[in-house]
Amino acid sequence: MKQTLEELLRDMKSLPEVQPRMQFRANARVRILNVSSVRPASVSLLHRMNFPYHIARWAGGIALATSLLGGTLVYAAQYSNPGTPLYPIKTASEEVALRLAPTTGLKTSIATTVIDRRAAEVNDLEAHGSRQDVEKAVTTFQTTAHSLENIKGINIGEVESHVRDAERDWQASPNATPRGTDSGHSGEGKNQEREGRVPVTNSVTEPTPSTSSGEKLGTDKALNVPTAEDVKGVQINVPAQSGHGGETQNEQ
Amino acid sequence: MRRDSTIKDIVARAKAADTTALGELYDALLSRVYRFVYFRVSRREDAEDITEAIFVKIFENIGTYDERGLPFEAWVFRIARNMVIDFYRTHQTVTVTLENAFDVPDTGKSPEEHTEITLQMEYVKTALQALPDSYREIIILKYIEEYENEEISQILEKPVDQIRVLQSRALQKLKTLVHV
Numbered sequence: 115m116k117q118t119l120e121e122l123l124r125d126m127k128s129l130p131e132v133q134p135r136m137q138f139r140a141n142a143r144v145r146i147l148n149v150s151s152v153r154p155a156s157v158s159l160l161h162r163m164n165f166p167y168h169i170a171r172w173a174g175g176i177a178l179a180t181s182l183l184g185g186t187l188v189y190a191a192q193y194s195n196p197g198t199p200l201y202p203i204k205t206a207s208e209e210v211a212l213r214l215a216p217t218t219g220l221k222t223s224i225a226t227t228v229i230d231r232r233a234a235e236v237n238d239l240e241a242h243g244s245r246q247d248v249e250k251a252v253t254t255f256q257t258t259a260h261s262l263e264n265i266k267g268i269n270i271g272e273v274e275s276h277v278r279d280a281e282r283d284w285q286a287s288p289n290a291t292p293r294g295t296d297s298g299h300s301g302e303g304k305n306q307e308r309e310g311r312v313p314v315t316n317s318v319t320e321p322t323p324s325t326s327s328g329e330k331l332g333t334d335k336a337l338n339v340p341t342a343e344d345v346k347g348v349q350i351n352v353p354a355q356s357g358h359g360g361e362t363q364n365e366q
Numbered sequence: 367m368r369r370d371s372t373i374k375d376i377v378a379r380a381k382a383a384d385t386t387a388l389g390e391l392y393d394a395l396l397s398r399v400y401r402f403v404y405f406r407v408s409r410r411e412d413a414e415d416i417t418e419a420i421f422v423k424i425f426e427n428i429g430t431y432d433e434r435g436l437p438f439e440a441w442v443f444r445i446a447r448n449m450v451i452d453f454y455r456t457h458q459t460v461t462v463t464l465e466n467a468f469d470v471p472d473t474g475k476s477p478e479e480h481t482e483i484t485l486q487m488e489y490v491k492t493a494l495q496a497l498p499d500s501y502r503e504i505i506i507l508k509y510i511e512e513y514e515n516e517e518i519s520q521i522l523e524k525p526v527d528q529i530r531v532l533q534s535r536a537l538q539k540l541k542t543l544v545h546v
Binding site for chain 2: 133
């Protein structure tokens with residue numbers, strides 16, 4: 115039966131290509147709600163200044179990437195580990211930086227830094243936290259690694275290689291807890307012989323930006339990370355977490 | 367607008383910084399906002415970027431939304447419309463001429479795999495791109511998203527009578543393009 119033009123237009127909602135992709139729906143939900151909770155100043159500022167969109171992406175991406183790689187976006191949050199109230203702020207800044215990074219090289223650099231951070235969290239909790247905390251951190255590492263490999267415009271080979279290196283480093287740590295399950299990313303065997311702690315560095319892959327003082331990013335000096343004493347008393351209001359990630363609903 | 371009382375409740379909670387309510391608004395509105403943007407820019411990547419920016423803007427400014435007089439969805443679509451206009455200003459738009467409006471869309475499927483109706487929809491979708499933007503947006507709001515003229519009037523900030531005229535002209539122009 116031939117449809118009228120009006121009927122065809124009404125039914126165009128059913129075309130697959132006019133629906134938002136499931137992955138976009140889920141990932142954008144997390145990003146948007148994180149940004150809405152944290153409201154990084156650089157994102158809000160760009161919107162308020164009505165920057166041309168493509169310039170905003172470059173400027174914001176480079177600014178956020180530089181601050182993520184070479185400094186601190188929110189000082190107090192950088193010390194947080196999975197399960198702590200400030201942790202969403204830490205991951206939100208990473209999400210925004212990844213999102214706004216305009217080039218594959220920059221996106222990949224940020225991704226490898228994020229992996230290093232997740233690995234450092236595991237190391238930190240193995241030294242000071244409970245077994246439960248360590249397991250939570252390992253799960254977070256694995257989830258993050260998996261989601262990073264699915265990001266559009268990223269150098270997947272480099273990210274996967276970095277994940278394997280990070281896992282190898284923490285398994286070689288004297289504090290490493292034997293893993294019961296394979297992460298699915300590492301090609302190495304489990305329960306490696308421990309020969310000494312291999313320091314996990316915030317290594318930055320090419321390109322390697324540097325701070326204005328010439329310090330190579332990734333070093334402690336360049337990171338200019340304040341001590342716990344410096345941030346004592348800093349109060350940041352963290353809204354209650356909602357159910358993030360992957361929730362999809364059909365429109366009623 | 368549709369489901370007005372439900373949206374009102376969610377908006378009230380969202381204005382009180384309830385993150386769960388923000389998620390509910392996103393779930394309720396994403397498909398419609400995305401479609402509105404997609405039909406205007408026709409590239410999925412651009413539609414995703416703009417849609418995400420729209421929701422960030424909505425949630426950043428929801429505290430300033432005043433429900434007196436303007437339904438929430440009209441407010442949302444005004445933001446969406448403005449973001450699309452901003453996008454046009456900064457990006458070169460691809461002009462679809464009448465000559466190529468009827469090219470068989472390359473969907474990767476053989477003709478046998480298409481139903482006739484799907485093919486017709488693809489033609490209409492392509493012809494939509496050949497319309498002036500003012501006609502295209504009214505076709506999207508009226509015939510695809512099925513808003514009433516009063517609602518469209520609030521979104522486009524034009525009198526209802528003008529909306530009726532615009533809608534009639536837009537549909538006639540589209541019919542001419544698809545030879546209906």
